[in-house]
Amino acid sequence: MSIRIGILGYGNLSRGVESAIAQNPDMELVAVFTRRNPESLKVKSGVPALNVSELEKYKDKIDVLVLGGGSATDLPAQTPEYVKHFNVVDSFDTHARIPEHFENVDKAAKAAGKVGIISVGWDPGMFSLLRMISTSVLPEGENYTFWGKGVSQGHSDAIRRIKGVKDARQYTIPVEEAVNRVRKGENPTLTTREKHTRECFVVVEEGADKAAIESEIVNMPNYFSDYDTTVHFISAEEMERDHKGLPHGGFVLRSGVTGFDKENKHIIEYSLKLDSNPEFTGSVIAAYARAAYKLSKEGVSGCKSVFDIAPAYLSPLSGEELRRTML
Amino acid sequence: MSIRIGILGYGNLSRGVESAIAQNPDMELVAVFTRRNPESLKVKSGVPALNVSELEKYKDKIDVLVLGGGSATDLPAQTPEYVKHFNVVDSFDTHARIPEHFENVDKAAKAAGKVGIISVGWDPGMFSLLRMISTSVLPEGENYTFWGKGVSQGHSDAIRRIKGVKDARQYTIPVEEAVNRVRKGENPTLTTREKHTRECFVVVEEGADKAAIESEIVNMPNYFSDYDTTVHFISAEEMERDHKGLPHGGFVLRSGVTGFDKENKHIIEYSLKLDSNPEFTGSVIAAYARAAYKLSKEGVSGCKSVFDIAPAYLSPLSGEELRRTML
Secondary structure, eight states, rough: EEEEEEEEOOOOOHHHHHHHHHTOTHHHHHHEEESOOGGGOOOOOOOOEGGGGGGGTTTTEEEEEEEEEOTHHHHHHHHHHTTSEEEEEEOOOOGHHHHHHHHHHHHHHHHHEEEEEEEBBBBBBBBHHHHHHHHHHHOOOEEEEEOEEEEOHHHHHHHHSSTTTTEEEEEEOHHHHHHHHHHHHHOOOOOOHHEEEEEEEEEEEETTTHHHHHHHHHTTTTTTTTEEEEEEEEEEHHHHHHSSSSSSEEEEEEEEETTTTTTEEEEEEEEEEBHHHHHHHHHHEEEEEEEEHHHTTTTTTOOOOESSSSSGGGGGHHHHHHHTTOO | OOOEEEEEEOSSHHHHHHHHHHHTTTEEEEEEESSOOOOOOTTTOOOOOGGGGGGGTTTTTSSSSEEEOTTTTTHHHHHHHTTTSSEEEEEOOOOHHHHHHHHHHHHHHHHHHEEOOOOSSSSSBHHHHHHHHHHOOOOSSSEEEEEOOOEHHHHEEEEEEEETTTEEEEEEEOOOOHHHHHHHTOOOOOHHHHHHHEEEEEOOOOOOOOHHHHHHHHOOOTTTTTTTEEEHHHHHHHHHHHHHHEEEEEEEEEEEESSSTEEEEEEEEEEESSSSSHHHEEEEEHHHHHHHHHHTTTTOEEEGGGGGSSSGGOOOOOOOHHHHOOO
């Protein structure tokens, strides 16, 4: 019997989850739920698109509901709400608000006897897991996280909001020299500017003041002013031809020492090179949806993060098969 | 209150565990137990060295017993035996016999109400974990494991058994071209010879037949005949000066695809660069000893592998602290 999944929302991430489910024979997508007019959605895999108001009829027809919404306003309200009726997985990624989100989801999930897994993806998610495990193994050392090369959706959006800008794509790029110093075990102290650069490709309206737009980008606080930023003005055709994808990736490094005299260095590195950020994130979510299903079957309830879930729950294989083939 | 650890055996690995415990403020080494005359042991951290026959007096004085013995003959007997009285952690690494070892330890551990964690280290151990998680996240793809550059103790020993050889050190070296092909996402099929080379440094007795020794090494079945092997004859002084350490490391890569048309490639890479193989392995064991302690406190019993343990158990931090600082 398949694990029956529902998805709330149908943006890039939800479509990534949809395609991941199609790769996992033990899972089945039941329906996509939307706050918009469902007739406006063309769901790639052909399952029904339904208005979110239909969800209550699906309480016994869905094992896990994946919440594809955003962290700013959707998930803080949705995850504690829907966990009252469903096992849920979200990708809540506002790091500073995770403790509060966890508490809210935990309370609701325990009261309802459901499982809510939050902050699933690659950062937070896989990167968090690697930071945590590596820090436990090498307690004396430093953690470094680099992102990219890849498209930052938030930074691209920030540029798009500038007057005169028609479209924009922002790439976050790790500074190779900084990465290499960490890989060598130098344990450098790195400023924001020393770790990443930002490269922007911008399509402007006819007659727009490019110099003013460039200045507004590179000086934008929080987003760009702490970085070395390059701006390229390109045509709409070039944007469509060269910047269509959503690649991303990055590295988590732990550089630590062991020995009675701290004489031995060790570098643990985890790296991701992703052609499609939303499809990879969706693949991680699919694996944790399996975990939510298995945990719920065992009678577990409450909020969980990637730290709280034994890795075997992510796999369709039995413990015996895993030991025989992967250990 | 500290987690009280005992160590059985005092070889390289046990000394690695000893130095790791010294780096973890929530742990305390109680004693080292040996089958040899304990007076012959000089324990670095100054704790008592005791004969193994004393162990039964320590049933209530030790929370976790780390078994530092070898996989060939020690651990298959010791782990199921000692788990009758202690929570134990071992580094059993004969991959083919893991299922059988697991069953034996599980039966004894459940009967005794103790926790036995087996096959802890980096391969099996961290590498297994990464293979398993990455395969669950990207179900369509290939796994690749490369070892080195590093000293293989087993291969060094095999050379030392050759007549006329006084000392030997064997380095396993991943073939860079093969690693790069995997990193590019080519998903190549690689033979044993294409993945690793072997480099040997050998000190011979005076008058030994070097040509015969070299031929015996490179043609040795199982160990060398399937590899391109280089042999260097060096002096005892050079061995002492240049080959004293036990560095190791390696890479686990998962190369997979996502998308309805499998159009997007993803590479997950986990790599280790270790100055000291036994100290890093000992550090992993220390973290899992903490997990054994916590699981046992919760009333859990039975055999566990790295697949069965939620990562949070490895850390001295609370769930709340982990979410605030690492997620």
